[in-house]
Amino acid sequence: MDALSAQHPEMKIPTIRDIERSFTLQVVDRLWMDHIDALDVMRNSIHLRSIAQRDPLVEFKNEAFRMFDELKLTIQHYIVDELLKLLRGDLQIRVQQPAPQPKAAPLRKLRTNVDDIARASGQAKSDGSEERAKSHASRKNGASHRGSNGRKPVVAQPTHAPVSARVGRNDPCPCGSGKKFKKCHGA
Numbered sequence: 001m002d003a004l005s006a007q008h009p010e011m012k013i014p015t016i017r018d019i020e021r022s023f024t025l026q027v028v029d030r031l032w033m034d035h036i037d038a039l040d041v042m043r044n045s046i047h048l049r050s051i052a053q054r055d056p057l058v059e060f061k062n063e064a065f066r067m068f069d070e071l072k073l074t075i076q077h078y079i080v081d082e083l084l085k086l087l088r089g090d091l092q093i094r095v096q097q098p099a100p101q102p103k104a105a106p107l108r109k110l111r112t113n114v115d116d117i118a119r120a121s122g123q124a125k126s127d128g129s130e131e132r133a134k135s136h137a138s139r140k141n142g143a144s145h146r147g148s149n150g151r152k153p154v155v156a157q158p159t160h161a162p163v164s165a166r167v168g169r170n171d172p173c174p175c176g177s178g179k180k181f182k183k184c185h186g187a
Helices: 002-007 016-052 056-088 114-121 129-140
Strands: none
Touching: 016 056
């Protein structure tokens, strides 16, 4: 198999070492997941040993150590077993070239929930076309959105909005800041 791999490097035929590595990873992965599940079951039931006047933490450590030793022996057993099957010829390996992956088609019927959110919040939906038109016009005129330091200029907010007599202290401020009236213009 190694000679075949050396003769045809373009076919990417796995070598014996590649196969050993693959078997080892598969065995360790499967047995490690089983070991973690067994530790979880033991952790949930170890408190019963306190009834027998034994410290559950010490019992857990001792049992986990014993289980880990068994895990190491089991890993060795399964790896040797699988590799011996390979050497006896009970196991056949077929090398197949992977099929080329088709390119993903663009999404055609993409639907968002912008309309639903706008309806639920009571706000008008903006697709951003007004902002794009403004930015396009300012670029044509040579104006830039950014100042000389690379930051966007801060637009001055009106300091005081006209306040009607009916705005309550805990109502949202009519200036649109999102704060309560008492924290914004009612102070």
